[in-house]
Amino acid sequence: MTHTFAVQLNSLLAALILLTAFALLAQRKILGLVHIFAWQGFFLALSTAVIGYASGEHHLYISSLLTLVMKVILLPYILYTLVRKLKVHRDIDAVVNIPTTMLLGIMLVVFSYHLTAPIRELSNLMTRSTLAVALATVMLGMLMMVTRRHAVTQILGFLAMENGLFFAATSATYGMPMVVELGVALDLLIAAFIFGIFFFHISTTFESLDVEQMAKLKETD
Amino acid sequence: MSLHPFGIELLQFVLLLGLAPAFAGWVKTLKCLAQGRTAPGILQPYRDIRRLFGKDIVLAENASWIFRFTPYLVFGVTAVAAGIIPLISVDLPLAATADVIALVMLFGIVRFFTALAGMDIGTAFGGMGSSREMMVASLAEPAMLMAVFTVSLASNSSSLTQMVAVMGHAEFVIRPSLAFALAAFIMVALAETGRIPVDNPATHLELTMVHEAMILEYSGRHLALIEWAGMMKLTLFFALGIAAFSPWGIASDGDIGALLLAFGSLLLKLAVGALVMVLIETGLAKMRLFRLPEYLGSAFLLATLGMIAFFILE
Numbered sequence: 001m002t003h004t005f006a007v008q009l010n011s012l013l014a015a016l017i018l019l020t021a022f023a024l025l026a027q028r029k030i031l032g033l034v035h036i037f038a039w040q041g042f043f044l045a046l047s048t049a050v051i052g053y054a055s056g057e058h059h060l061y062i063s064s065l066l067t068l069v070m071k072v073i074l075l076p077y078i079l080y081t082l083v084r085k086l087k088v089h090r091d092i093d094a095v096v097n098i099p100t101t102m103l104l105g106i107m108l109v110v111f112s113y114h115l116t117a118p119i120r121e122l123s124n125l126m127t128r129s130t131l132a133v134a135l136a137t138v139m140l141g142m143l144m145m146v147t148r149r150h151a152v153t154q155i156l157g158f159l160a161m162e163n164g165l166f167f168a169a170t171s172a173t174y175g176m177p178m179v180v181e182l183g184v185a186l187d188l189l190i191a192a193f194i195f196g197i198f199f200f201h202i203s204t205t206f207e208s209l210d211v212e213q214m215a216k217l218k219e220t221d
Numbered sequence: 222m223s224l225h226p227f228g229i230e231l232l233q234f235v236l237l238l239g240l241a242p243a244f245a246g247w248v249k250t251l252k253c254l255a256q257g258r259t260a261p262g263i264l265q266p267y268r269d270i271r272r273l274f275g276k277d278i279v280l281a282e283n284a285s286w287i288f289r290f291t292p293y294l295v296f297g298v299t300a301v302a303a304g305i306i307p308l309i310s311v312d313l314p315l316a317a318t319a320d321v322i323a324l325v326m327l328f329g330i331v332r333f334f335t336a337l338a339g340m341d342i343g344t345a346f347g348g349m350g351s352s353r354e355m356m357v358a359s360l361a362e363p364a365m366l367m368a369v370f371t372v373s374l375a376s377n378s379s380s381l382t383q384m385v386a387v388m389g390h391a392e393f394v395i396r397p398s399l400a401f402a403l404a405a406f407i408m409v410a411l412a413e414t415g416r417i418p419v420d421n422p423a424t425h426l427e428l429t430m431v432h433e434a435m436i437l438e439y440s441g442r443h444l445a446l447i448e449w450a451g452m453m454k455l456t457l458f459f460a461l462g463i464a465a466f467s468p469w470g471i472a473s474d475g476d477i478g479a480l481l482l483a484f485g486s487l488l489l490k491l492a493v494g495a496l497v498m499v500l501i502e503t504g505l506a507k508m509r510l511f512r513l514p515e516y517l518g519s520a521f522l523l524a525t526l527g528m529i530a531f532f533i534l535e
Contacts, residue, residue: 008395011534015397018530022522099518106522109529132533 006054007126013047014130017167018109021140024160025101025147030088033156034079041071044163048170051127057174063181067166070185075159078192083152086203094147101147108139119172127171134171137164151202151209155195162188224475229310232480237303237453237460242266244459244491245452251499266452273445281342281438291338292439292446295331299450299457302327306460309483310472311382311389320379321369324461325362328413328454332358335447339435346427350434353510357419357431360517361412364405367524371402372465374531381464389468397534401527403466407501408520410458412513415451417502419513429507456491463490 052060144157246263470486472479
């Protein structure tokens with residue numbers, strides 16, 4: 001595998017990550033969302049490995065493996081079990097309808113392209129052009145958290161944001177130090193457990209996972 | 222030995238006119254095989270066209286000139302498009318007169334007049350078909366343009382022959398933008414040619430038909446011309462997809478040997494393309510009409526992502 005081929009492959013994977021970020025915005029079924037999230041993690045792991053190979057930074061292989069275990073197997077598995085146990089299948093209608101969300105998403109991509117343009121000029125890493133995609137993935141995850149009302153969907157948006165940040169770290173500086181990455185991975189795992197407990201509490205208290213319900217906390221009607 | 226450019230142009234017209242029914246027959250044959258039915262044979266569309274030409278025209282009393290004029294216009298304009306899209310060679314003198322935007326506009330004219338003719342007689346089906354067709358068109362055309370523009374960006378030209386010439390000689394690189402554009406193009410082409418997720422070409426069921434509803438009142442040679450133009454349109458969309466996304470093997474001048482080679486590779490690509498389309502069509506069910514905006518919206522999104530990916534990643 002030559003160097004230019006690795007760069008092209010990395011661009012392709014970046015494009016696929018962006019595509020999955022949009023697919024997360026478009027998908028309505030919760031299990032479908034979990035599957036797409038797993039795919040996003042898979043592309044991310046693959047891209048990290050490719051960058052690790054092409055740049056000679058071999059600690060990225062460990063990050064890649066960590067991503068594979070955490071974001072493709074463990075987190076989707078936990079979410080899958082949660083969704084099965086809580087018996088939720090469809091998302092509640094979003095605050096903004098889906099085609100509009102897509103258009104907003106495109107605008108966010110263009111915005112993050114402009115935002116990262118100066119960095120692209122300064123950097124001489126081979127991954128400098130994928131930084132815009134990474135930032136866009138963060139923004140799209142945030143858009144998902146803002147526009148969806150279902151608790152599980154919001155968590156998936158949050159996890160997608162984390163994917164974007166991880167991708168930003170690998171494309172801006174060839175990854176964070178190992179300690180930080182291990183810490184983040186552990187935090188995510190703990191967060192997933194806490195989310196699980198929260199989901200159970202929300203669904204037993206309100207008999208629904210619609211977060212709008214939580215706006216009315218008054219005891220009197 | 223080499224052909225004059227106008228000879229190539231003429232050859233392309235003849236090729237498209239002759240090949241289109243066979244291609245439609247091939248698609249039908251594959252579809253029958255995929256669904257476990259007995260195929261009528263590749264030559265059936267030729268027999269259908271001959272039969273329709275032999276029949277008399279039944280014309281409604283209140284049909285205006287638009288209704289009578291439309292079949293000829295549809296056939297003529299579709300044939301002109303054959304002069305612009307490079308099928309076997311990029312040395313096309315007519316192609317200099319129209320780029321890819323003009324090509325989309327040509328298909329727009331065809332659609333506009335078919336919709337007018339659908340409403341002209343005043344039957345309920347005609348009007349309904351026209352209204353549906355215009356809805357699909359208004360959503361499909363921007364996506365179509367975006368998908369083709371991505372290829373234009375990659376080849377620095379909006380002229381089809383120039384695009385093919387550049388793309389055909391470019392060395393192989395992975396281009397995410399073109400992959401997105403191809404996915405969007407396939408989705409839009411299914412809508413533009415009235416294939417399954419959008420419209421079912423084999424049905425005359427009142428509730429679902431789109432294109433068939435508009436041409437319900439046509440008979441005799443009018444119907445033959447419209448059907449033939451429909452087959453040519455299907456072939457042209459495949460040819461456009463091949464020209465934009467896999468132009469390898471196309472001849473760069475009028476050399477007879479190169480032309481024969483280009484013809485062979487065109488046949489091969491058409492056969493494979495039809496197989497892909499039949500697999501898509503057999504795997505999917507027709508969508509509800511009100512879900513179409515979402516389908517075409519995602520085609521537009523893919524095309525736009527392709528364009529953005531071109532700027533960001535390449």
